[in-house]
Amino acid sequence: MDILLKYFADFSEKQQQQFAALNALYKDWNAKINVISRKDIDSLYEKHVLHSLAIAAAFDFPKGSHIIDIGTGGGFPGVPLAIFFPEVRFHLVDSINKKLKIIDAVKEAIGLDNVTTQHSRAEDIKNIKFDFAVSRAVAPLKDLWGWAKPLLKKRDFTVEADGGYTVFRSGLICLKGGDLAQEIFESGTKPQMIELSRLFEEEYFETKYMLYVPA
Numbered sequence: 712m713d714i715l716l717k718y719f720a721d722f723s724e725k726q727q728q729q730f731a732a733l734n735a736l737y738k739d740w741n742a743k744i745n746v747i748s749r750k751d752i753d754s755l756y757e758k759h760v761l762h763s764l765a766i767a768a769a770f771d772f773p774k775g776s777h778i779i780d781i782g783t784g785g786g787f788p789g790v791p792l793a794i795f796f797p798e799v800r801f802h803l804v805d806s807i808n809k810k811l812k813i814i815d816a817v818k819e820a821i822g823l824d825n826v827t828t829q830h831s832r833a834e835d836i837k838n839i840k841f842d843f844a845v846s847r848a849v850a851p852l853k854d855l856w857g858w859a860k861p862l863l864k865k866r867d868f869t870v871e872a873d874g875g876y877t878v879f880r881s882g883l884i885c886l887k888g889g890d891l892a893q894e895i896f897e898s899g900t901k902p903q904m905i906e907l908s909r910l911f912e913e914e915y916f917e918t919k920y921m922l923y924v925p926a
């Protein structure tokens with residue numbers, strides 16, 4: 712939990728309580744439904760929660776925006792982002808229903824009322840559009856973009872930043888690791904790439920990246 716406070720200083724009391732509660736909840740649920748590798752569960756805050764919040768460090772999602780987490784598994788990055796952005800709505804989707812049970816239990820336990828879940832393959836979702844899609848460790852960028860693009864509104868957002876304003880476009884934001892050159896080439900997209908080692912100093916983030924494909 713301290714590692715979150717090292718990088719994010721402005722959590723409310725409620726947010727601190729919600730983040731703090733994740734440890735016991737995920738330990739308990741992970742023993743029943745494996746969503747986090749057993750060797751990583753002791754590094755929940757670094758490897759899962761902080762990793763998810765890399766998106767919050769780079770993107771200030773506007774109040775009222777609607778975000779889909781494609782292949783959320785046990786709720787990453789969607790759950791940490793939903794705690795971080797209480798006024799943003801998150802729709803967490805996975806093709807394996809039992810993983811969503813963990814999210815529903817966590818949601819209930821910590822009062823996370825800006826989260827909905829859906830058991831579906833991303834490519835089967837119809838008749839609903841989102842402002843952003845987020846995703847971690849799910850599929851090659853080509854597939855992810857193929858699933859996300861039809862689900863995205865094409866919309867520009869203006870947000871306050873550093874005493875001025877910045878504009879950014881709705882799009883897909885995904886967390887990935889390793890050598891991404893071939894995958895990016897095959898996707899036919901030109902994503903912006905953010906090295907997570909520029910955001911967080913822990914060794915774990917040295918080979919981790921965030922890709923942003925504007926809609």
Ligand SMILES: C[S@@+](CC[C@H](N)C(=O)[O-])C[C@H]1O[C@@H](n2cnc3c(N)ncnc32)[C@H](O)[C@@H]1O
Nearest residue numbers: 782783784787805806807831832833847848849
């Ligand atoms: C490696 S896990 C990552 C889970 C989570 N994003 C995380 O980082 O902990 C990949 C997840 O993507 C889901 N998935 C794979 N293809 C999918 C699709 N087409 N639609 C929805 N979920 C999918 C899988 O069921 C699995 O839960």
